[in-house]
Amino acid sequence: MSPMTAQVVTLKIDGQDVSAHENDSILTAAREHGVFIPTLCNLDGLTTLGACRLCLVEMAGSPKLLPACTTKVSEGMEVVTSSERIAKYRRMVIELLFAEGNHICAVCVSNGHCELQSMAQTVGMTHVSVPYLYPKRTVDASHERFTVDHNRCILCMRCVRVCDEIEGAHTWDVMGRGTAAKVITDMNQPWGTSDTCTSCGKCVHVCPTGSLFEKTASVSEMLKRRHFLPYLTMMREEVE
Amino acid sequence: MNPEELRKIAITQKESNAQYKHQICVCTAAGCVSSGADKVKDALNAGVKKLGLESTVQVKGVGCMGPCSAGPLVRVKVRVESEGEILYKEVTPENATEILASLDTGKKIDKLEYNTDVPFFTRQKKVVLENAGYVDPDSFVDYIGHDGYEAMIKAYTEMAPQDVIEEVIKSGLRGRGGGGYPTGLKWSTVAKARGTRKFVICNADEGDPGAFMDRAVAESDPYRLLEGMAIAAYAIGADTGYIYLRAEYPLAVKRLRAAIRQAERHQTLGNGICGTTFNFRVEIRLGAGAFVCGEETALIASIEGNRGQPRPRPPYPAASGLWGFPTLINNVETLANIPYIVREGGDAYGSIGTEKSKGTKVFALAGKVENTGLIEVPMGTLLKEIIFDIGGGIPDGGKFKAVQTGGPSGGCIPDQFLDMPVDYESLAKAGSIMGSGGMIVMDDTSSMVDIAKFFMEFCMTESCGKCVPCRVGTVQMHNLLEKIANNEATEDDLALLQELCDMVKNTSLCGLGQTAPNPVVSTLRYFRDEYESRLVRKGDNGSKPQPEEVKA
Ligand SMILES: Cc1cc2nc3c(=O)[nH]c(=O)nc-3n(C[C@H](O)[C@H](O)[C@H](O)COP(=O)(O)O)c2cc1C
Ligand code: SF4
Ligand code: FES
Numbered sequence: 001m002s003p004m005t006a007q008v009v010t011l012k013i014d015g016q017d018v019s020a021h022e023n024d025s026i027l028t029a030a031r032e033h034g035v036f037i038p039t040l041c042n043l044d045g046l047t048t049l050g051a052c053r054l055c056l057v058e059m060a061g062s063p064k065l066l067p068a069c070t071t072k073v074s075e076g077m078e079v080v081t082s083s084e085r086i087a088k089y090r091r092m093v094i095e096l097l098f099a100e101g102n103h104i105c106a107v108c109v110s111n112g113h114c115e116l117q118s119m120a121q122t123v124g125m126t127h128v129s130v131p132y133l134y135p136k137r138t139v140d141a142s143h144e145r146f147t148v149d150h151n152r153c154i155l156c157m158r159c160v161r162v163c164d165e166i167e168g169a170h171t172w173d174v175m176g177r178g179t180a181a182k183v184i185t186d187m188n189q190p191w192g193t194s195d196t197c198t199s200c201g202k203c204v205h206v207c208p209t210g211s212l213f214e215k216t217a218s219v220s221e222m223l224k225r226r227h228f229l230p231y232l233t234m235m236r237e238e239v240e
Numbered sequence: 241m242n243p244e245e246l247r248k249i250a251i252t253q254k255e256s257n258a259q260y261k262h263q264i265c266v267c268t269a270a271g272c273v274s275s276g277a278d279k280v281k282d283a284l285n286a287g288v289k290k291l292g293l294e295s296t297v298q299v300k301g302v303g304c305m306g307p308c309s310a311g312p313l314v315r316v317k318v319r320v321e322s323e324g325e326i327l328y329k330e331v332t333p334e335n336a337t338e339i340l341a342s343l344d345t346g347k348k349i350d351k352l353e354y355n356t357d358v359p360f361f362t363r364q365k366k367v368v369l370e371n372a373g374y375v376d377p378d379s380f381v382d383y384i385g386h387d388g389y390e391a392m393i394k395a396y397t398e399m400a401p402q403d404v405i406e407e408v409i410k411s412g413l414r415g416r417g418g419g420g421y422p423t424g425l426k427w428s429t430v431a432k433a434r435g436t437r438k439f440v441i442c443n444a445d446e447g448d449p450g451a452f453m454d455r456a457v458a459e460s461d462p463y464r465l466l467e468g469m470a471i472a473a474y475a476i477g478a479d480t481g482y483i484y485l486r487a488e489y490p491l492a493v494k495r496l497r498a499a500i501r502q503a504e505r506h507q508t509l510g511n512g513i514c515g516t517t518f519n520f521r522v523e524i525r526l527g528a529g530a531f532v533c534g535e536e537t538a539l540i541a542s543i544e545g546n547r548g549q550p551r552p553r554p555p556y557p558a559a560s561g562l563w564g565f566p567t568l569i570n571n572v573e574t575l576a577n578i579p580y581i582v583r584e585g586g587d588a589y590g591s592i593g594t595e596k597s598k599g600t601k602v603f604a605l606a607g608k609v610e611n612t613g614l615i616e617v618p619m620g621t622l623l624k625e626i627i628f629d630i631g632g633g634i635p636d637g638g639k640f641k642a643v644q645t646g647g648p649s650g651g652c653i654p655d656q657f658l659d660m661p662v663d664y665e666s667l668a669k670a671g672s673i674m675g676s677g678g679m680i681v682m683d684d685t686s687s688m689v690d691i692a693k694f695f696m697e698f699c700m701t702e703s704c705g706k707c708v709p710c711r712v713g714t715v716q717m718h719n720l721l722e723k724i725a726n727n728e729a730t731e732d733d734l735a736l737l738q739e740l741c742d743m744v745k746n747t748s749l750c751g752l753g754q755t756a757p758n759p760v761v762s763t764l765r766y767f768r769d770e771y772e773s774r775l776v777r778k779g780d781n782g783s784k785p786q787p788e789e790v791k792a
Contacts, residue, residue, distance in 0.1 A: 050552040051707045053747045070552040096712040130716045181705030
């Protein structure tokens with residue numbers, strides 16, 4: 001629907017009356033009004049996924065928690081973005097992620113610039129209460145400029161989405177189920193032998209952790225630059 | 241074909257069936273085929289030929305008769321016009337001569353007889369399976385000769401789409417795929433949804449371990465499923481339908497494919513159905529055996545050619561489904577109820593069952609129970625009737641402990657609920673769910689921790705890996721259950737397990753994760769002592785728990 005005809009709805013977020021376009025997500029509406037909701041799989045400029053479950057919010061009249069990133073606002077909706085229960089679940093999501101992979105911040109290229117690391121602080125994680133799984137995962141350094149270290153991957157699918165939706169190459173995809181799921185290049189070939197990869201580096205820069213990084217980066221040196229994403233999306237929308 | 245032509249086929253078929261003096265029905269559903277029913281049928285056919293009985297004896301393959309563990313099953317109707325029927329069990333090809341010889345003498349073969357005057361048969365009520373065991377699943381004309389397509393002709397020629405929906409609403413039918421969502425409401429939502437195209441999807445993925453209700457319908461009565469889909473398509477205005485069928489059911493694939501071809505030839509599918517201008521085509525899509533692909537949004541993604549992963553709802557498929565068009569998705573058993581509802585009327589269907597759970601339900605009875613197999617009972621039948629009357633109780637003098645319903649999304653119900661009617665609300669109140677109809681009976685030798693671990697392992701390996709709570713949470717819960725089963729867990733581990741159950745249930749993206757903790761939660765609710773007795777007590781240094789009497 002074009003912005004000309006979009007309807008405006010009013011809703012309550014944490015007791016505050018706010019207005020939003022009917023096509024907005026709860027997340028967009030909350031941000032516009034300065035309410036912070038933690039997110040990890042979501043990235044402005046990419047399609048929404050609803051996979052990390054960090055952005056779950058409570059809804060009046062419904063026992064179910066709903067992801068703010070994929071749920072549209074509606075008239076009269078009453079949203080609660082933080083409560084003791086939600087805070088606990090968010091902490092547990094991060095703990096589960098830390099226990100799932102092999103995240104050793106001290107030796108990571110993204111130490112200090114990692115979204116997983118900073119989210120742990122944001123949600124108040126003091127320790128990991130579930131046992132570490134210590135999975136055996138691989139590193140693929142076959143690409144001449146980039147490396148993928150699956151030990152640090154949290155399966156947020158940002159790389160898959162940016163490659164498909166923005167670059168249009170669809171080099172990245174997923175294979176496997178459960179904790180065996182992993183991101184792959186082409187048909188699970190070494191990245192360096194990929195026919196479709198344009199070496200644009202967009203995946204590296206949207207990756208929230210040190211899973212995708214530039215080979216020139218050493219510990220703590222991998223800074224991710226994402227300004228291209230909102231810029232490209234804006235320019236494309238203007239063309240349309 | 242127009243209705244008159246279809247009715248003519250029905251009459252001709254009825255007449256030709258009546259010509260035979262005797263009818264021998266051999267079960268050709270997967271259960272009996274696996275124990276050799278095909279060879280029995282061949283031997284009977286050869287015998288008929290040898291004795292020159294072709295004009296008096298009809299040998300035909302039919303669908304599932306229910307007590308699958310006693311297969312191969314053969315039903316003999318001595319003189320078709322009389323109601324006398326004899327059921328023979330565990331028939332071998334060598335028995336063929338005997339059976340044929342017994343036809344004219346009218347004497348039963350005692351050693352083969354399966355007594356049908358027992359609760360297993362008399363307490364059942366067949367609606368969905370009314371044709372199973374009577375109709376040749378490979379024959380369009382035999383289906384129509386058993387009043388098949390009557391409902392379709394009625395709907396297409398006498399009823400407006402809205403009238404069909406009204407009947408379904410009146411019937412009170414609820415989805416049999418697990419959720420129990422009112423079918424009439426779903427139909428009217430899709431009918432009202434705006435879209436240039438609409439689709440009907442039949443969910444035949446049946447991934448619950450131990451469940452084979454949908455398989456029996458698809459194998460025993462494929463035309464009924466197609467009839468149900470065509471009526472649904474007419475009601476909501478869809479032009480294309482998909483049957484999402486698991487590839488592990490090769491016989492169902494074969495029969496449905498053949499049935500689609502036959503139905504198109506007779507224009508009960510395809511263009512100009514029943515002499516009207518309405519078109520509806522059906523295609524089969526094979527699922528590659530992922531449990532999560534039974535979830536409706538994952539199933540739709542899979543049909544679209546994408547990875548079978550669920551997406552957050554809303555939007556529901558009724559508003560935005562296959563390729564973004566409004567889509568009706570129903571389970572096999574749900575759709576197989578439709579011909580009965582349209583033919584007999586919504587009120588007639590609604591008179592079966594309880595106030596909030598109408599009609600019948602097919603269950604796959606398994607585990608520690610005398611009679612295993614497929615049963616269909618009115619909703620509201622008492623749990624003890626199912627287990628002790630129909631099921632024949634626990635074998636070898638065992639003691640009933642619990643019954644597991646709903647598979648990996650369900651729970652264990654202990655003996656204090658034996659007097660409970662089996663319907664959606666009562667099962668939910670007891671901490672389980674109706675689910676798709678799996679019912680596993682357990683005796684006092686079964687360990688509840690092991691059951692919970694089994695289902696958690698299933699969910700863990702079937703998790704698609706998209707959302708964090710289900711992907712990682714199920715692994716953590718499974719590991720904790722294993723620790724408990726190995727007598728290595730502490731009270732803290734049990735507390736952590738419970739916390740994870742709560743978290744995974746409330747934060748997972750789709751039904752798989754949201755219900756994965758159910759088997760643990762329900763066994764903890766009723767059999768907590770089984771968990772606690774395996775814990776390493778505080779103060780113990782060894783890893784083995786001390787038996788109570790030693791500690792005292
Ligand atoms: C993990 C999971 C597996 C499912 N598997 C099946 C299945 O095998 N067959 C089925 O009919 N429904 C299955 N469902 C339910 C479907 O999502 C859907 O609700 C159902 O097909 C709707 O049909 P109904 O209204 O006729 O029940 C499953 C749901 C979940 C969450
Ligand atoms: S590699 Fe990075 S961007 Fe890709 S899924 Fe893993 S964590 Fe997300
Ligand atoms: S940000 Fe909403 S689920 Fe990940």
